[in-house]
Amino acid sequence: QVQLVESGGGLVQAGGSLRLSCPASGRTFSSDAMAWFRQAPGKEREFVAAISWSGDNRYYAGSVKGRFTISRDSAKNTVYLQMNSLKPEDTAVYYCAAGAGGAYSNSAYYPYWGQGTQVIVSS
Numbered sequence: 001q002v003q004l005v006e007s008g009g010g011l012v013q014a015g016g017s018l019r020l021s022c023p024a025s026g027r028t029f030s031s032d033a034m035a036w037f038r039q040a041p042g043k044e045r046e047f048v049a050a051i052s053w054s055g056d057n058r059y060y061a062g063s064v065k066g067r068f069t070i071s072r073d074s075a076k077n078t079v080y081l082q083m084n085s086l087k088p089e090d091t092a093v094y095y096c097a098a099g100a101g102g103a104y105s106n107s108a109y110y111p112y113w114g115q116g117t118q119v120i121v122s123s
Contacts, residue, residue, distance in 0.1 A: 001026050002024065002025070002026035002027045002112050003024065003025045003026055003114075004022050004023075004024045004096050004097075004098060004112055004113060004114035005022065005023060005025075005114055005115070006020060006021070006022045006094060006095065006096050006114045006115065006116060006117035007020070007021050007022075007117060008020040008021050008117060009094060009117030009118045009119045010118075010119070010120070011120045011122065012086055012119075012120070012121055012122070013121070013122050014086060014087055014088055014121055014122065014123050015085060015086065016086050016121070017082070017083060017084045017085075017086065018083045018086065018119060019080060019081070019082050019083070020036070020080065020081040020083070020094055020096075020117060020119075021078060021079075021080055022034075022036075022078060022079045022080070022081075022096030022114055023076060023077060023078040024077045024078065024079075024098055024112070025077070027112075028077055029053075029074075029077055029098045029099065029112075030053065030074040030077070031053050032053055032098055032099050032100060032101070033050055033051060033052050033053055033098075033099075033100040033101065033102055033103040033104065033110075034050070034051055034072055034079040034096065034097065034098045034100075035047070035048070035049060035050035035051070035070075035079075035096070035097045035098075035100065035103065035104075035105075035110060036048040036049050036050075036070060036079070036081045036094060036095065036096055036097070037094070037095045037097060037107055038090075038092035038093065038094045038095065038119075039092055039093050039095070039116075040089075040091060040092040040093075041092075043092075045095070045107060046061065047061050047105040047106075047107070048060070048061055048064055048068065048070075048081070048094070049061065049064065049068055049069075049070035049081060050070065050100075050103035050104060050105060051070045051071065051072050051079065051103055052102065052103045053074075055071070055072055055074075057103050058070055058103070059103050059105060061105070063089075064083075064090075067083065067084050067085045067086075068081060068082065068083050068084070069081070069082040069084075070082075079096055079098070081094065081096075083119070086119075086121045087121060088121045088122065088123045089121075090119060090121050091119060091120050091121050092118075092119060093116040093117065093118050093119075094116060094117050094118075094119055095113055095114055095115075095116045096113070096114045097110035097112065097113050097114075098110060098112045099111045099112045
């Protein structure tokens with residue numbers, strides 16, 4: 001059974017930082033892209049960042065570019081999201097996703113998902 005388990009969320013003040021982690025088990029994703037999405041209350045799930053299987057290609061939503069960094073450790077089958085300069089509008093449940101053939105921003109390409117971790121940014 002494939003499992004992705006996010007951790008690292010929490011409550012932080014605006015301008016602060018958090019680092020999300022998402023280790024996967026049950027299957028190796030060393031040949032697949034991995035990504036982060038988020039869903040704020042009352043809004044649809046949106047793309048945050050994606051990273052190719054090699055880590056050479058990384059893509060970001062415009063709203064987080066320059067503040068967030070996606071990375072991966074294939075040996076640990078884990079994807080990370082370093083979030084700096086957090087803003088109240090970053091408040092959301094953050095989900096990791098895996099298994100896409102490329103670093104796509106469309107959630108439909110990712111067959112495997114975690115349960116999410118809550119991030120709350122206070123002003």
